[in-house]
Amino acid sequence: MSTQLALSFYEPQVKTIEKKGQSEWGTFKDSLRAPVHRWFTYPAGFSYKAVEHSIERFDIKRGNTIYDPFMGSGTTNLTAKTLGINSIGTEAHPFVYRIARAKLNWDIDEKIVREFSKIVDSQLAKKSKSLQKKKLISEFPELILKCYEESTIYDLWALRDLANENLGNNGSKEFFFVVITAMLRSVSVAATGWPYIAPNKKKVTSIDKDVLTEFLRLTNQMFSDIQAIKVWAHGKNQDSTHLLVNGDSRNTKEFIKNQSVDHVFTSPPYLNNFDYADRTRLELYFWGEAKSWGEISEKIRTQLMTSATTQINRSDLRYEILDEFKKDCPAVTSFIEDSVNKLMTIRKTKGGKKSYDLMVAGYFNDMYQIVRDVSRVLRPFSKALFVLGDSAPYGVHIPTDKLIGDIGISLGFDSCEIEILRTRGDKWKANPQRHTVPLRESIVILSK
Ligand SMILES: C[S@@+](CC[C@H](N)C(=O)[O-])C[C@H]1O[C@@H](n2cnc3c(N)ncnc32)[C@H](O)[C@@H]1O
Incomplete structure (x- = not known):
């Protein structure tokens, strides 16, 4: 050459x-x-x-x-x-795929959405308090601990548990998976702008958003979005x-x-633009899909086409x-x-x-x-x-x-x-x- x-x-x-x-x-x-x-x-x-x-x-x-x-x-x-x-x-990225799948499912049962919102409204505080007996470090990697106030993490943890306990394996579970994912950055105190999270930098305009209020707001907004997109589609999506x-x-x-x-x-x-595995680190850690950089590499980075130097292993013959x-x-x-x-x-x-x-x-x-x-x-x-x-x-x-x-x-x-x-x-x-x-x-x- x-x-x-x-x-x-x-x-x-x-x-x-x-x-x-x-x-x-x-x-x-x-x-x-x-x-x-x-x-x-x-x-x-x-x-x-x-x-x-x-x-x-x-x-x-x-x-x-x-x-x-x-x-x-x-x-x-x-x-x-x-x-x-x-x-x-x-x-190829399993988490991003799950988001897309939820966005394409517009058959969400309003009754389940209302019922689960009520459960969260009435049980979140109690659940969060009971979780406070456990150590955060045993459940979440350090990045999560750096991005939130302690009380916020307990609330998010409680919300995650309530979703797992109360929603069956159906479209509503996936809908709430996106609602909760969407809140992760807005309730964080860290500058979590894209592409990467800077846990040591605090948000400039740090308006405290509490987990329950943000959850109820996003649930309403996203459920209304489904009605809006159906109108936009004028029934064309039917078949x-x-x-x-x-x-x-x-x-x-x-x-x-x-x-x-x-x-x-x-x-x-x-x-040479983004490392798609890295940019979803906060979300993967929160949902327990990975616990470390190494695990993210193994589960996700290797599945994606090569586009960033962080994916390269110099002894690999695929290059x-x-x-x-x-x-x-x-x-x-x-x-x-x-x-x-x-x-x-x-x-x-x-x-x-x-x-x-x-x-x-x-x-x-x-x-x-x-x-x-x-x-x-x-x-x-x-x-x-x-x-x-x-x-x-x-x-x-x-x-x-x-x-x-x-x-x-x-x-x-x-x-x-x-x-x-x-x-x-x-x-x-x-x-x-x-x-x-x-x-x-x-x-x-x-x-x-
Ligand atoms: C530029 S983004 C596409 C964004 C998309 N247009 C949207 O509006 O959200 C490229 C995507 O390709 C995915 N990807 C990377 N390697 C892939 C592969 N081998 N097969 C399928 N998808 C892959 C990445 O995970 C990333 O989500």
Whole structure:
């Protein structure tokens, strides 16, 4: 492998179009204002308006099926449901999958919601008091202890126990799973902004929110959201079907048939952006899904495609560029190999020794398999849209959109266009430690 960066000879085959006016589509801002979409603040999510626009633009109708291989909190599927269109979603993170599934279930029994609210109202204080005999440290990892006042943790613990004891295994349990999850950040005294929690920093505007009041407020708001979204859907959701899978979108043969999908709208993890396992740490610890960083790695980080250096184990062989990838996409893989070599060289000169080299190799190995699977499930004459961002680890620019577009062309898509949504990374301009490569967020449109 050469150690020179291949930028000079990499000629992308794809056409790039500058588009203005949709700069918010890659962000979760619109979705935070929309009923049900707003139940879980997942800024890795995109705007539901981008999905609506794509459905209209490419004439996707009722009876058609739209697929999101990186379902996340379910924006694509929820939008499809409000329009009466069938959907499929694959999400590898079990907790995020559970959130999406709850958001797609609008058959919540009002009687159970009222009854459970009454139980919480009348029993929370007593339950919390009885739990105070136990030590918090025996139940929760330290992160939880740092994020709340002691009395708040006992109240949250009591709420969790009341939910487990009183709700059967049905939609209402999942509804309250999201209600309680949604409160975890609002009742915390720590600055729990995304993506990561800073337990040592206190909230600037620390208005004390007590657990019971916040629980009752969110229960009402979220139950009203279900009524609102049903009105929004005008009954269109009645006969649409939604297959949500907690699985790996690199290979979906077991649950998605060849050429059974009419449209794909998705957003893969951006290269070197978030560690999705880490950003749900507070929630996983609270629900007892994991007790340590190691357990989160084992249960979640290993299930997700490579996109962050925290996922890298340098002795793992999966970061060798796959032979089939090299055979199918020689120009792309030679660019990637050169970039990996360059990053490997720079890494040795840096104190932090970040594994950007293996991250880039792993990212494209995974994206290759996902684009290939998307091509398999899509019907002819249809489109796959990927909302994504590029990256420049150690200043080495990796034009993710062009590379993924070219992977698509090499795998048999007819054509590809890239629409630029916005430029990114401006916040780093003032920081001399960071690179100065202009970054962007774009939509890659592959046509079959
Ligand atoms: C950018 S987010 C998608 C957010 C989504 N559009 C929404 O509105 O919530 C990417 C998602 O891909 C998931 N993911 C990562 N690797 C995956 C894989 N191999 N298969 C399926 N999902 C995966 C991550 O857990 C994350 O939720």
